[in-house]
Amino acid sequence: MSPLALYDANHGTWHLGEKARRERYVIYAYKGQIVQAVKIDRIEYVSDAVPGSESARSVIHGQVLGPGDAVHDKYVGKPSPIPPQRNPVGYFDASEDHTPCLCGCGEPTPAGKDFLAGHDQTALHDRVRQIGSVRQFIEWFDEVHGFWPEINVIYEPTKLDGTPTGQPHTMRHRLGCDHFYVDDRGRPNNRVRLAKPSEMTLPPCKTCIGTAAKAALER
Structure with a gap:
């Protein structure tokens, strides 16, 4: 098979978690x-990839590597670094995935990690000290970025008919935000749930910021 035919046959669809x-x-x-x-450019959620299945699957988009690239030359044509297993998708710790710790120490991190253990706290507090105290940092952050704890709802992205698209969430909302498709009774087609703590870092909907600010003024 040609490199393009191999890529077309292999890059989707797969059951992939956040680790991927x-x-x-x-x-x-x-x-x-x-x-x-293949060097990964992005991983795309694909809904309805398998008719009758509700399991979300993903397609891996990337650049096929050829001779002369270090990753290609190290692995292609050689035995797989992962022993045979039932799961068609496997992970292993490769030196190519090690990147410098983002705290600035220059040490390599484990695959898929941005920081060595504890170094994220070092980087965070180095930046807090540039603002002042922890309280001053929180006040500055909330003023610049807008924490808006009452904007804490996630609407699952859907098509016009309410079918989930499988796309990742890009922002959080207030309950009742009118940016979404509704049925003939005025109810949102999008499934709604409270944001997880990790999702509270998503940017708040600008319309919801306006309604939250108006509600605060009216109290």
């Missing part, structure tokens, strides 16, 4: 031999 979105490369194996290496 931290990976930089994917390699494909056939009968225990690596046949292709």
